């Protein structure tokens with residue numbers, strides 16, 4: 010059997026309303042010795058206004074507010090897509106790229122529209138995930154993971170969520186949405202960040 014990762018609390022609440030993120034975290038934490046709670050577990054879960062200018066500021070705010078509301082260790086993820094040809098946009102505005110209540114399809118349509126005249130060689134992009142783990146008693150741990158790829162103009166694959174069908178990984182010769190869940194977690198920005206968090210926890214609470 011796989012060794013359980015040490016986690017210093019009995020439970021952790023995922024401070025996110027994104028079902029795609031919940032699936033990925035639940036899978037990655039299945040070998041942690043911690044009970045993972047989500048907004049579906051009947052917790053007092055306030056809406057957090059994401060008004061920070063950085064992924065770090067937003068992740069910290071989401072984690073702290075949910076930790077205070079629930080009294081539990083809270084893990085937030087603020088993530089997004091940075092496209093080189095768009096000067097790093099949509100960045101922290103990735104969820105609202107096409108407007109306040111934009112769907113993934115709306116955001117992807119806007120991305121394709123803006124990228125269609127950009128030469129193929131200049132379509133580099135990066136996914137970023139910043140995780141904030143707010144621990145009862147004020148302590149907070151922040152880690153950042155990134156994943157490099159390229160934007161494609163035609164969607165491929167049905168796994169994952171968000172921008173995944175348009176994010177191509179040259180070394181995999183597939184889009185993120187064409188990877189199986191474990192394959193995505195092994196290379197994704199979120200997977201990188203979770204492994205950094207695991208290392209940080211091991212160091213602090215060994």
Ligand SMILES: O=P(O)(O)OP(=O)(O)OP(=O)(O)OC[C@H]1O[C@@H](n2cnc3c(O)ncnc32)[C@H](O)[C@@H]1O
Pocket residue numbers: 024025026027030059086087088089090103104105113116136169170171172173185197199
């Ligand atoms: O704030 P929470 O409740 O966690 O959920 P959210 O969906 O609003 O999440 P963010 O504010 O962090 O916005 C992230 C945006 O970046 C996109 N994104 C993040 N991670 C992604 C991934 O692994 N694959 C594809 N798109 C991703 C996602 O679809 C959102 O549009």
Ligand SMILES: [Mg+2]
Pocket residue numbers: 059104
């Ligand atoms: Mg959000």
